[in-house]
Amino acid sequence: MNAYDEYMKGIVVPMRQELTGAGFKELLTAEEVNEHMSSAKGTSLVVINSVCGCAAGLARPAAIGAIQTVEAKPDHLVTVFAGQDKEATAQMRNYFEEVLPSSPSIAVLKDGELAHFIPREQIEGYPMEQIRDHLSQVLQQVAAQ
Numbered sequence: 001m002n003a004y005d006e007y008m009k010g011i012v013v014p015m016r017q018e019l020t021g022a023g024f025k026e027l028l029t030a031e032e033v034n035e036h037m038s039s040a041k042g043t044s045l046v047v048i049n050s051v052c053g054c055a056a057g058l059a060r061p062a063a064i065g066a067i068q069t070v071e072a073k074p075d076h077l078v079t080v081f082a083g084q085d086k087e088a089t090a091q092m093r094n095y096f097e098e099v100l101p102s103s104p105s106i107a108v109l110k111d112g113e114l115a116h117f118i119p120r121e122q123i124e125g126y127p128m129e130q131i132r133d134h135l136s137q138v139l140q141q142v143a144a145q
Helices: 003-011 013-020 030-039 053-069 086-094 128-144
Strands: 043-049 076-081 105-110 113-118
Touching (some): 013 043, 013 053, 013 076, 030 086, 043 053, 043 128, 053 105, 076 086, 105 128, 113 128
Parallel strands (some): 043 076
8 A cells, every 4th residue: 555545544534433433334345335235125325425525514414414313214324435445436336327426425225226316516515404404304205205
């Protein structure tokens, strides 16, 4: 591993822990993504994490806030880290090829099928509370299906 990779691996630890500390399971390899997607029944909340400021100030807090406030809790909380766990991220994106890759982003899946996608364009520049409330509404609707 080169010095840059080593530095980045260390720098992202708190960014990973913010989600794992809230109950998200990290999917670090393409195999882990496939295993989750093949067995996940019900609602999965997938956060495509990133090192950028809009992930730190908006996407992660909105996802955590939504699961804390929504009555219909997702059955599965998972995350992949764009730019860090490249194979896992690419494999997760294969499950919703109809949307352009963006990070950070948030996907809500029902029985492995994409039910809703919040791309970076709907995260960056928006108030965290608006993103949280939008995600909460989506989770309620998907869970009710």
